[in-house]
Amino acid sequence: MDVAAPPKRTAKLGRDIQAKLGQQLRAMYDDVVNQGVPDRFAELLTRLDEHGEKEPK
Amino acid sequence: MALDESVRQAVLSAVPSLRAFAISLCGNVDRADDLVQETLLRALANINSFQPGTNMSAWLFTILRNHFRSEYRKRRREVEDGDGSYAESLKSHPEQHGRVEFAEFRAALAKLPSDQREALILVGASGFSYEEAANICGCAVGTIKSRVNRARTRLAEIMSIDSVDDFGPDRTTRAVLAGNDR
Numbered sequence A: 001m002d003v004a005a006p007p008k009r010t011a012k013l014g015r016d017i018q019a020k021l022g023q024q025l026r027a028m029y030d031d032v033v034n035q036g037v038p039d040r041f042a043e044l045l046t047r048l049d050e051h052g053e054k055e056p057k
Numbered sequence B: 001m002a003l004d005e006s007v008r009q010a011v012l013s014a015v016p017s018l019r020a021f022a023i024s025l026c027g028n029v030d031r032a033d034d035l036v037q038e039t040l041l042r043a044l045a046n047i048n049s050f051q052p053g054t055n056m057s058a059w060l061f062t063i064l065r066n067h068f069r070s071e072y073r074k075r076r077r078e079v080e081d082g083d084g085s086y087a088e089s090l091k092s093h094p095e096q097h098g099r100v101e102f103a104e105f106r107a108a109l110a111k112l113p114s115d116q117r118e119a120l121i122l123v124g125a126s127g128f129s130y131e132e133a134a135n136i137c138g139c140a141v142g143t144i145k146s147r148v149n150r151a152r153t154r155l156a157e158i159m160s161i162d163s164v165d166d167f168g169p170d171r172t173t174r175a176v177l178a179g180n181d182r
Helices: A007-033 A039-053 B006-027 B029-045 B056-074 B085-092 B099-111 B115-126 B128-136 B141-158 B171-179
Strands: none
Touching: A007 B006, A007 B099, A007 B115, A007 B141, A039 B006, A039 B029, A039 B099, B006 B029, B006 B056, B006 B115, B029 B056, B056 B115, B056 B128, B099 B115, B099 B141, B115 B128, B128 B141
């Protein structure tokens, strides 16, 4: 789909800018990803799992 | 339900990225973690509807995204940020929303319309293809592409990027200091 490609401005935005924006976005995102799995979620899964195992499958 | 070990592992390994997605969507760590927890509960309650062999991560993202959207409709004023007040709060109280150095970027992200924001994050950060992102958002591939394009353009405008040099610690530091002055 050709989104009425915002003509000159996009060109002006340029690859460098977009690359920088992309880097910031990923850095922000990866900062959270790198925190790994907080205990509460591992515990939650274990709890649900144990609960389930008591029931016949 | 007793969880199959491979399912359990697949769910757990998706958690870090689900959190990053949730924080990017709602801008608040505590609320994001609640969102992830609710997503996991829903997913496990409906684990039978997951098709083995398909992408677990995409399935979980879809659940989280839909849950967020339905909550979002109820709590629109918390997230919709027409006047930028929410984005400003990100700058003045960044500790509630993640690391300080990303405060300015998060504030800019918060000013995007939510459909553009989610598209940009899914494609630009979560690493989904346009097709996968379209499936997660329940829309056409072309729609995702145009949302991502608009999001990038708008983001650059919001951050008033005139040159690449405009980025970086100095600018971020200035923004944080300015936030403290208010």
